[in-house]
Amino acid sequence: MGRVITYREALGEAIKEEMLRDERVFLLGEDIGIYGGAYKVTAGLLGLFGERRVIDAPLSESLIVGAGIGAAIVGLRPIVEIMYIDFATLASDQIINQAAKFHFMTGGNVNVPMVIRTQEGSGRSAAAQHSQCLEAWYAHIPGLKVVLPATPFDAKGLLKSAVRDNNPVMVIEHKGLYTLKGEVPLEEYTIGIGKADIKRPGKDLSVLTYSKMVHFCVQAAEEISKSEGIAAEVVDLRSIRPIDEEAIQKTAEKTKHVLIVTEANKTCGVSAELFAKVYELVPSVKKVVRLAGKDVILACSPVLEKFSVPSVDEIKLGMMNTMGLTEKELSYD
Amino acid sequence: MKHLETPKSRLYFMMLIRAFELRISEAFANGKLAGTMFHLSVGQEATAVGAIAALREGDFIQSHHRGHGHMIALNADIKRMMAEMFGRVGGYCKGKGGSMHIADIKLGNLGANGIVGAGIPIATGAALGIKYMGTDQVVMCFFGEGAALEGEFHESLNFAGLHKLPIIYVIENNQYSLSTSIKRASAVEDLSSRASAYNMPGKRVDGMNVEAVFDAATEAINHVRKGDGPYLLECLTYRYYGHSRSDAAPYRTKEEEKAWKKQDPIVNYQGLLAERGTLPSDECEKMQKKIDLSLDDAVAFADSSVFPSVNEIFADIYAD
Numbered sequence: 001m002g003r004v005i006t007y008r009e010a011l012g013e014a015i016k017e018e019m020l021r022d023e024r025v026f027l028l029g030e031d032i033g034i035y036g037g038a039y040k041v042t043a044g045l046l047g048l049f050g051e052r053r054v055i056d057a058p059l060s061e062s063l064i065v066g067a068g069i070g071a072a073i074v075g076l077r078p079i080v081e082i083m084y085i086d087f088a089t090l091a092s093d094q095i096i097n098q099a100a101k102f103h104f105m106t107g108g109n110v111n112v113p114m115v116i117r118t119q120e121g122s123g124r125s126a127a128a129q130h131s132q133c134l135e136a137w138y139a140h141i142p143g144l145k146v147v148l149p150a151t152p153f154d155a156k157g158l159l160k161s162a163v164r165d166n167n168p169v170m171v172i173e174h175k176g177l178y179t180l181k182g183e184v185p186l187e188e189y190t191i192g193i194g195k196a197d198i199k200r201p202g203k204d205l206s207v208l209t210y211s212k213m214v215h216f217c218v219q220a221a222e223e224i225s226k227s228e229g230i231a232a233e234v235v236d237l238r239s240i241r242p243i244d245e246e247a248i249q250k251t252a253e254k255t256k257h258v259l260i261v262t263e264a265n266k267t268c269g270v271s272a273e274l275f276a277k278v279y280e281l282v283p284s285v286k287k288v289v290r291l292a293g294k295d296v297i298l299a300c301s302p303v304l305e306k307f308s309v310p311s312v313d314e315i316k317l318g319m320m321n322t323m324g325l326t327e328k329e330l331s332y333d
Numbered sequence: 334m335k336h337l338e339t340p341k342s343r344l345y346f347m348m349l350i351r352a353f354e355l356r357i358s359e360a361f362a363n364g365k366l367a368g369t370m371f372h373l374s375v376g377q378e379a380t381a382v383g384a385i386a387a388l389r390e391g392d393f394i395q396s397h398h399r400g401h402g403h404m405i406a407l408n409a410d411i412k413r414m415m416a417e418m419f420g421r422v423g424g425y426c427k428g429k430g431g432s433m434h435i436a437d438i439k440l441g442n443l444g445a446n447g448i449v450g451a452g453i454p455i456a457t458g459a460a461l462g463i464k465y466m467g468t469d470q471v472v473m474c475f476f477g478e479g480a481a482l483e484g485e486f487h488e489s490l491n492f493a494g495l496h497k498l499p500i501i502y503v504i505e506n507n508q509y510s511l512s513t514s515i516k517r518a519s520a521v522e523d524l525s526s527r528a529s530a531y532n533m534p535g536k537r538v539d540g541m542n543v544e545a546v547f548d549a550a551t552e553a554i555n556h557v558r559k560g561d562g563p564y565l566l567e568c569l570t571y572r573y574y575g576h577s578r579s580d581a582a583p584y585r586t587k588e589e590e591k592a593w594k595k596q597d598p599i600v601n602y603q604g605l606l607a608e609r610g611t612l613p614s615d616e617c618e619k620m621q622k623k624i625d626l627s628l629d630d631a632v633a634f635a636d637s638s639v640f641p642s643v644n645e646i647f648a649d650i651y652a653d
Contacts, residue, residue, distance in 0.1 A: 060489075067458030070454065073438065073462075103651065109438055110436075111652040
């Protein structure tokens with residue numbers, strides 16, 4: 001039985017339920033306790049679980065992630081929070097050189113069961129250092145898992161799986177989705193990490209995407225279905241490491257026309273990886289088009305910000321382009 | 334630690350560390366070592382042995398890139414250490430870690446680290462975990478004076494001081510981070526004085542004297558185990574060789590090296606024990622013989638251990 005709650009509430013529920021289920025789960029992050037989190041995901045948890053399990057951290061990102069690793073090594077299951085993915089740069093060593101590599105470097109003797117929660121993305125005029133989509137950095141690193149939920153249902157199920165995973169998992173939320181509402185069951189459920197989800201079925205065209213762009217793509221697909229009679233299938237990857245190759249192959253084989261949409265900028269982004277993967281998995285594919293954020297630095301001005309990342313209109317153009325129905329090319333200028 | 338309870342056992346383990354390091358050098362010269370990246374702790378034996386001797390079974394240590402001595406002081410199997418150095422499957426990390434990552438959680442070693450300073454937040458997190466679980470274990474976190482200049486040192490000591498975590502931070506101040514003297518890198522010379530900024534006691538000790546290190550570590554551990562919060566212990570020591578294989582240490586004077594070697598932790602302790610009459614005259618020779626034989630065994634074991642199959646590279650990236 002479901003009810004409608006927000007993305008923020010779904011994440012909060014996942015954390016609460018996991019903390020109730022497993023005494024080893026605790027929270028460490030900046031302003032997560034008294035303040036309830038910069039985006040209020042952890043609101044109320046300090047009151048429920050106390051300062052032992054909900055720890056407001058000093059502004060020490062490297063310590064936050066490193067302490068999570070140390071606590072995980074001695075048997076706990078920390079959920080650490082980095083307020084903005086842009087700040088994760090301050091903890092890069094702990095994420096990339098430590099958390100990701102510990103299990104391997106010890107020959108498999110040590111596990112690091114830890115969740116690194118953070119959020120990314122544009123749409124709030126937060127400017128150059130609070131709006132980036134840096135998921136490609138982490139997806140590049142063997143040893144990490146990287147998930148980016150797009151809906152309340154996925155957010156809850158994926159975060160719960162992340163807590164139960166024996167590896168470091170980055171859960172990258174989108175700051176533009178916290179107020180999004182969606183149906184979430186009352187019953188316990190989890191979503192396997194690495195499983196894509198078809199958010200809108202279709203036979204003519206495949207759209208590979210994740211996070212907030214899922215919603216733009218679904219809207220574009222609805223509109224183009226009405227205006228052009230094209231049935232676009234929107235595949236929400238949900239996880240970019242591991243990535244669901246089976247789902248990519250299946251949809252690309254079916255439609256032979258693939259549009260890739262990411263908010264993250266184009267060069268060396270996840271869109272480039274997906275572009276290559278489609279050709280590797282389905283060499284007979286007819287056309288693949290990629291639509292990513294422009295290779296620019298995000299600005300505060302809403303006009304500039306909006307222009308920098310894909311819009312519903314651009315996605316529709318991308319769909320037309322992929323189907324060979326327009327001469328007009330996507331522009332990155 | 335039980336195996337380090339007697340003066341003789343402390344001398345033995347210091348001698349074993351030195352002999353192990355020298356044997357590694359020899360193995361490198363013979364082309365047996367995997368790679369060229371190893372850091373010898375010759376000269377620093379008293380800090381590893383003295384500090385670890387003061388711990389209990391069940392406590393944790395955090396090691397670093399110059400960490401062979403810590404493992405040996407934890408009574409690690411030198412056969413498996415040697416095999417790891419040789420890149421063989423018989424090694425502690427199946428040959429995947431190598432010199433800089435030899436560790437075994439079962440021995441209480443949280444890890445050795447190739448990134449200077451990176452172990453400090455991790456050890457601090459382990460201490461947080463211990464406090465969370467409510468046991469009376471402690472963490473002893475080793476790092477060099479170079480690491481004490483990293484931001485992570487300050488982030489970690491602040492957090493530990495704030496939360497009164499059960500951790501002893503041990504600075505093995507061997508005077509140089511590669512070529513740069515601590516005098517040319519730190520605004521304060523006495524690194525232990527930084528403890529006051531983080532609400533914990535700090536102490537400087539002669540790191541060439543195993544008993545002095547043991548006494549200071551014991552005091553620090555007592556403080557920490559009581560629940561009085563962290564402790565910063567700075568051990569003044571010296572690495573006899575360069576930073577790594579490629580470093581002939583041209584930045585140091587012969588006089589300086591000589592002055593430090595005069596305080597040699599092993600030679601002086603041998604002298605002290607002989608003076609006290611607790612070390613029969615032929616005992617050192619006997620111990621050395623035993624050590625040499627055990628190292629022969631370790632090299633033979635490492636030699637006979639196979640290299641990993643290439644498929645091993647895909648294993649252990651993720652835990653099940």
